[in-house]
Amino acid sequence: MWNGGFNNNMNNADKTSKCPRRLLAVCALLLGWGVIAGACGKRGRRTPSDTLVMVLETTLRDVDPRFAITNYDVKLSRLIAPGLTTVDSQDLEPRLHVAESIEQVDDTHWRVRIRPDLLFSDGTPLRASDVAFTYNSVLAKETKSLYRKSFSERLTAVRALDERDLEFTLHSPIATLLSDLDFGILSEAAARDGRVVGVGPFALSSFAPEKVVLVRNEQYRLGPVARMPRIEVRTVRDGNARNLMLVGGSADISQNSVRVDLVDFIEKRERVQVQSGESAILTYLMMHNEDPLLSDVRVRKAIAYAIDRRRIVEAKYGGRASLATGLLPLFHWAYERDVPTYEFDPVRAGELLDEAGYPDPDGPGGKPRFRLSYKTSASQFRLAVARVIASQLSEVGIAVDVQSFEFGTFFADVKKGNYQLASMQTSAISEPDFHYTYFHSSRIPDPENLHVHNRWRYRSDSLDRLVERGRVTMQRDERKSIYADVQRIVAEDLPIVPLWHEHNIVVMNRSLSGYTLLPSARLAGFANVVKTREGE
Numbered sequence: 001m002w003n004g005g006f007n008n009n010m011n012n013a014d015k016t017s018k019c020p021r022r023l024l025a026v027c028a029l030l031l032g033w034g035v036i037a038g039a040c041g042k043r044g045r046r047t048p049s050d051t052l053v054m055v056l057e058t059t060l061r062d063v064d065p066r067f068a069i070t071n072y073d074v075k076l077s078r079l080i081a082p083g084l085t086t087v088d089s090q091d092l093e094p095r096l097h098v099a100e101s102i103e104q105v106d107d108t109h110w111r112v113r114i115r116p117d118l119l120f121s122d123g124t125p126l127r128a129s130d131v132a133f134t135y136n137s138v139l140a141k142e143t144k145s146l147y148r149k150s151f152s153e154r155l156t157a158v159r160a161l162d163e164r165d166l167e168f169t170l171h172s173p174i175a176t177l178l179s180d181l182d183f184g185i186l187s188e189a190a191a192r193d194g195r196v197v198g199v200g201p202f203a204l205s206s207f208a209p210e211k212v213v214l215v216r217n218e219q220y221r222l223g224p225v226a227r228m229p230r231i232e233v234r235t236v237r238d239g240n241a242r243n244l245m246l247v248g249g250s251a252d253i254s255q256n257s258v259r260v261d262l263v264d265f266i267e268k269r270e271r272v273q274v275q276s277g278e279s280a281i282l283t284y285l286m287m288h289n290e291d292p293l294l295s296d297v298r299v300r301k302a303i304a305y306a307i308d309r310r311r312i313v314e315a316k317y318g319g320r321a322s323l324a325t326g327l328l329p330l331f332h333w334a335y336e337r338d339v340p341t342y343e344f345d346p347v348r349a350g351e352l353l354d355e356a357g358y359p360d361p362d363g364p365g366g367k368p369r370f371r372l373s374y375k376t377s378a379s380q381f382r383l384a385v386a387r388v389i390a391s392q393l394s395e396v397g398i399a400v401d402v403q404s405f406e407f408g409t410f411f412a413d414v415k416k417g418n419y420q421l422a423s424m425q426t427s428a429i430s431e432p433d434f435h436y437t438y439f440h441s442s443r444i445p446d447p448e449n450l451h452v453h454n455r456w457r458y459r460s461d462s463l464d465r466l467v468e469r470g471r472v473t474m475q476r477d478e479r480k481s482i483y484a485d486v487q488r489i490v491a492e493d494l495p496i497v498p499l500w501h502e503h504n505i506v507v508m509n510r511s512l513s514g515y516t517l518l519p520s521a522r523l524a525g526f527a528n529v530v531k532t533r534e535g536e
């Protein structure tokens with residue numbers, strides 16, 4: 001498909017008078033002329049009218065919620081198997097979903113009642129025993145689920161009392177329980193048979209790492225039945241190929257997988273529309289806090305002052321990002337504005353480096369004060385942003401060697417602490433308890449457990465005490481006060497540089513309507529999507 005004869009396809013390309021020269025050049029260079037007519041002309045391929053085709057850049061691993069680890073695995077798993085609660089809302093507040101009620105009995109016991117008359121997609125009834133099975137299968141010592149550690153720290157047992165009622169027993173009081181219960185519930189009988197069956201708006205039809213097919217669950221009772229009969233999720237690693245599929249009509253939708261610097265250009269194509277909105281995902285610069293240079297908070301602050309974040313957001317993101325002051329997005333209920341911030345100030349950066357004992361040896365443009373390595377993924381866009389940051393750091397005398405790696409290699413190095421600087425993104429931050437996840441000293445990786453998140457090796461006794469209080473304090477106003485102090489400590493100690501919250505961006509065919517974009521970037525909006533025929 002991609003390698004048609006040059007001359008014949010050149011003639012075809014000449015007929016597509018509306019296809020701009022820039023796109024033709026990119027297409028010719030990267031993909032060959034064979035796809036250009038479909039990508040740029042009016043009469044490109046169309047997806048089936050009963051199927052929503054989504055393209056993404058990553059390989060899928062598992063949609064069983066117990067083993068779903070990657071962002072897309074988790075998002076797809078919730079379409080199949082939603083939880084007792086859900087944070088699929090604009091304000092990220094947990095709401096009842098499969099559960100009809102959740103009540104606290106005492107400090108360590110909660111009573112959960114599930115909604116009546118819910119059916120799994122195979123037509124069998126959802127019972128409390130299915131909920132208990134789901135949780136207990138993660139708590140089991142023999143499980144291979146990476147969620148076992150966090151589950152076992154919170155729960156001692158989940159017991160079905162009758163067909164609709166359960167008792168959750170906790171180790172100690174925990175304020176995050178409503179958010180924690182946003183975990184997909186499975187049919188016990190199907191799971192024991194190796195199948196993933198839930199009560200979500202879609203059912204799993206087939207799974208392969210490069211292609212997942214979901215079909216409408218006609219038994220769905222948590223809301224209106226999905227409008228689209230079928231969803232195909234395809235892995236297309238090459239970003240240019242994804243773009244061409246979208247503008248050419250052979251894909252319907254892509255979320256957060258189109259390079260931000262290309263969105264304005266792609267949006268001008270005849271078939272395509274773009275939605276964007278605030279995000280709960282943070283992009284940050286991690287700094288190894290045990291590194292001889294970066295262990296000095298003055299050096300970390302100098303790095304923050306040296307980065308012109310506003311300029312990068314405008315130049316690289318087209319303004320589609322909000323500057324961050326910490327882990328939480330600005331619209332979160334626990335967000336605290338009164339924290340130290342680090343607006344671009346290269347003079348202050350230089351002063352801090354001088355104070356830290358790293359004077360400029362020979363003035364601007366000469367020898368560096370010191371040199372750091374900066375690791376990033378091989379994504380062209382991420383690499384370009386890293387190079388801009390490196391260039392800005394060089395202006396204050398910090399030489400930076402940018403190194404890009406295939407993501408698996410890059411992430412392995414980060415988990416092992418084999419880096420000085422690196423940039424990544426969080427998952428969607430719905431709970432302020434994520435401060436425990438990312439900054440508590442017990443969450444520093446070690447060779448026995450590399451799957452924890454304090455990868456910058458930050459330690460603070462005062463922060464440890466606060467985040468421990470925050471997760472057991474039940475009153476919201478008191479929690480908000482605790483997390484205000486937490487945010488101030490993190491901003492003062494600056495274990496990472498919070499850069500920006502990149503907007504969620506959905507590129508989709510103009511034939512689609514009804515999609516709701518969520519700050520969490522979850523895919524719940526798929527249940528309301530409808531596709532019209534071209535020209536209607």
